[in-house]
Amino acid sequence: MSKLPVTLPDGQQAPLGQLIRPGLPTVISLWASWCGPCQLEAPDIVELRRHFGPDKINLVYLNVREDGAPPADLARFLRSIGMPPHDYVSMGYADLPRLTNDTRNLIPRTFVFDKAGTPIAMIVGYKPMALARIPGLLSD
Incomplete structure (x- = not known):
């Protein structure tokens, strides 16, 4: 997973x-x-970032299934949910199954890893109660 290519907001790989x-x-x-459940989930992700701050968690907000979307459109979406417009990366649709080990490519999907990089949770779909449990999973 760590070698999968992503595109940064400035277009660099x-x-x-x-x-x-x-x-x-x-x-x-x-x-x-464009994903309705992703739009519903976005404020929960913003709150997760606020809860931990930038120094206590790696939060990768990974745009998928929008190959070729103009960065300005993605930035506009991020501003609308209260997230900095540069606070995302993108992955090509073809690489998504390599990340998820699943050909269904369901979104939203959230992966949670502990400090050692061990997977401890995966949330498929918009599940606010499961998202609310993430801080407890990651607390020391």
Whole structure:
């Protein structure tokens, strides 16, 4: 997973693992701006970022299933949910099954990893009660 290519908001390519700081819990949230459940989930992801702050968690807000979407459109969506317009990365649709190990490509989907990088939860679909449990899963 760490070698999968992602596109940064400035158009540069990087491996997904480059975005993960060692020793911190990681949440990877898959979304698309046109996805209704993703739009419902977005405020919960924003709250998760506020709860932990930028120094206590790796939060990768990963846009998928929008190959070729103009960065300005994605930035507009992010501003509408209260997230900084540069606070996302994108992955090509063809790489999504390699990330999820699932050909169904369901979104929203949120992966939660502990500080050691061990998967501890996966949430498929918009499930606010499950999202609300993430801080407890990641607390020391």
